[in-house]
Amino acid sequence: MNDKYREDLMAALDVVPSGSSIAVGGFGSSGRPDALLNALCDLDKRDLHVIVNNVGDDYTGIGRLVVEGRVRRFTGSFPILQSFYDDYFAGRIELELIPQGTLAERMRAGGAGIAAFFTPSAAGTMLTDGTFPLTYADGHAAQYLSPKETREFNGRAHVLEHGIAADFGLVKAQQGDRLGNLRFRLSARNFNPLAAMSGRTTFAEVEQLVEVDEIGPDDVHLPGVFVRHVVMTAAPVPAGPEYTASLKGSV
Amino acid sequence: MTATETLAPHLVGRTRDEMAQRVAADLSDGFTVNLGVGIPLAVPKFLPDGIEVFLHAENGVLGFGDHPGDGNEDPDLTDAGKRPVSLISGGAIVDSALSFAIIRGGHLDATILGALQVAENGDLANWYVPGRNPAVGGAMDLVAGTREVWVCMEHVDRKGDPKIIPACTFPLTGHAVVTRVYTDLAVFHFRDGGLVLTECAPGITPDDVRARTSAAYTEDLE
Numbered sequence: 001m002n003d004k005y006r007e008d009l010m011a012a013l014d015v016v017p018s019g020s021s022i023a024v025g026g027f028g029s030s031g032r033p034d035a036l037l038n039a040l041c042d043l044d045k046r047d048l049h050v051i052v053n054n055v056g057d058d059y060t061g062i063g064r065l066v067v068e069g070r071v072r073r074f075t076g077s078f079p080i081l082q083s084f085y086d087d088y089f090a091g092r093i094e095l096e097l098i099p100q101g102t103l104a105e106r107m108r109a110g111g112a113g114i115a116a117f118f119t120p121s122a123a124g125t126m127l128t129d130g131t132f133p134l135t136y137a138d139g140h141a142a143q144y145l146s147p148k149e150t151r152e153f154n155g156r157a158h159v160l161e162h163g164i165a166a167d168f169g170l171v172k173a174q175q176g177d178r179l180g181n182l183r184f185r186l187s188a189r190n191f192n193p194l195a196a197m198s199g200r201t202t203f204a205e206v207e208q209l210v211e212v213d214e215i216g217p218d219d220v221h222l223p224g225v226f227v228r229h230v231v232m233t234a235a236p237v238p239a240g241p242e243y244t245a246s247l248k249g250s251v
Numbered sequence: 252m253t254a255t256e257t258l259a260p261h262l263v264g265r266t267r268d269e270m271a272q273r274v275a276a277d278l279s280d281g282f283t284v285n286l287g288v289g290i291p292l293a294v295p296k297f298l299p300d301g302i303e304v305f306l307h308a309e310n311g312v313l314g315f316g317d318h319p320g321d322g323n324e325d326p327d328l329t330d331a332g333k334r335p336v337s338l339i340s341g342g343a344i345v346d347s348a349l350s351f352a353i354i355r356g357g358h359l360d361a362t363i364l365g366a367l368q369v370a371e372n373g374d375l376a377n378w379y380v381p382g383r384n385p386a387v388g389g390a391m392d393l394v395a396g397t398r399e400v401w402v403c404m405e406h407v408d409r410k411g412d413p414k415i416i417p418a419c420t421f422p423l424t425g426h427a428v429v430t431r432v433y434t435d436l437a438v439f440h441f442r443d444g445g446l447v448l449t450e451c452a453p454g455i456t457p458d459d460v461r462a463r464t465s466a467a468y469t470e471d472l473e
Binding site: 027028030031053077078079080082085095098102103104105108121123124125126127132174185186189193194221 | 346350387426
């Protein structure tokens with residue numbers, strides 16, 4: 001059996017080089033792979049391009065990566081965290097803002113061998129006409145998101161969006177087995193199957209490691225063919241404002 | 252007459268709950284709808300007897316219900332605003348790609364959302380005020396994919412300026428997507444691409460509405 005379970009999460013994840021693109025599951029803290037995200041920080045990975053729906057509203061998960069200055073570029077729909085915007089307007093982070101449904105489909109397409117697709121979402125808006133600032137410098141927009149190719153179908157404008165095949169995928173599931181078969185729980189599923197498909201090499205952290213066949217074939221939400229490594233999740237690391245204050249004090 | 256001259260007297264139309272109640276009265280049994288943040292979230296508590304709707308949340312929940320009660324919150328079951336919810340009988344969970352296939356594919360009956368501005372051609376601006384922090388979420392997919400896009404908002408902004416205007420000045424969420432507008436003062440429908448005033452709130456006259464609306468529209472009061 002190709003046993004994908006890795007007892008040493010840190011050793012397994014250390015193959016991720018700084019500078020990588022990483023698709024991440026989760027919607028806020030729901031279904032977010034915190035053990036893997038914390039390990040990226042503890043392994044001092046930097047210059048990352050994260051493809052994830054939200055940053056979250058605190059300093060856990062993606063928020064920790066941001067506040068520690070490890071994110072070069074964010075591709076997603078809903079950053080929200082003030083520290084993220086501070087970095088964006090200060091020119092320290094690139095914001096590729098795209099509609100949430102476009103993000104989900106781009107991840108799916110990237111993992112499904114679909115190079116690009118046309119969607120009506122955001123057609124004729126500043127997210128697709130080349131006027132949305134990708135980066136800032138000296139308080140002004142420095143670079144803009146590229147204008148997207150537009151084509152009419154059935155009388156409606158659509159824009160061309162490219163699939164995202166990320167270097168790595170980081171996801172969380174409630175159950176997983178040693179073959180990487182995953183089962184999610186309720187709305188913690190969200191972007192996880194898509195981030196797993198998008199990643200060329202995907203890590204899944206699971207709450208429960210179950211025996212092969214314990215998840216029946218009809219109940220597998222994502223088959224192990226999309227998963228390279230399975231690790232156990234950890235209790236969430238509290239990283240609230242106190243953590244950030246201590247971090248800023250130490251820099 | 253300019254909008255500034257109409258600042259006083261302040262009109263008392265529908266309250267936020269009464270606006271939600273007015274929208275709820277237009278929902279049909281069996282509708283699947285998506286609710287944006289703000290006033291739309293209050294719509295479910297005013298559904299008429301015998302009307303059951305399925306509430307869709309962008310994060311992949313079909314058929315969510317009320318807050319489960321203190322102590323029963325489940326971090327794995329939230330709506331798109333990350334509030335704890337319950338599931339009603341017949342509810343289902345999907346991933347984000349399928350959730351937006353439901354949206355983009357036209358499988359929702361209506362999406363009810365707030366707005367910064369609505370233009371007289373149905374253009375909608377509701378995601379971004381330039382200079383503030385940008386975030387878009389699923390708004391552009393919702394208005395692109397849903398046949399019935401109902402805006403539920405205050406008739407004028409905090410300065411008293413109209414929000415139903417000739418052309419949006421804020422960045423657009425979608426072109427000619429709005430089909431109805433429910434405000435504290437009135438109800439409008441878009442018919443054949445034109446804006447039509449169909450109803451004034453109790454105690455509000457067509458002249459009151461006209462004085463606080465800069466968009467061109469016709470009247471077809473019921």
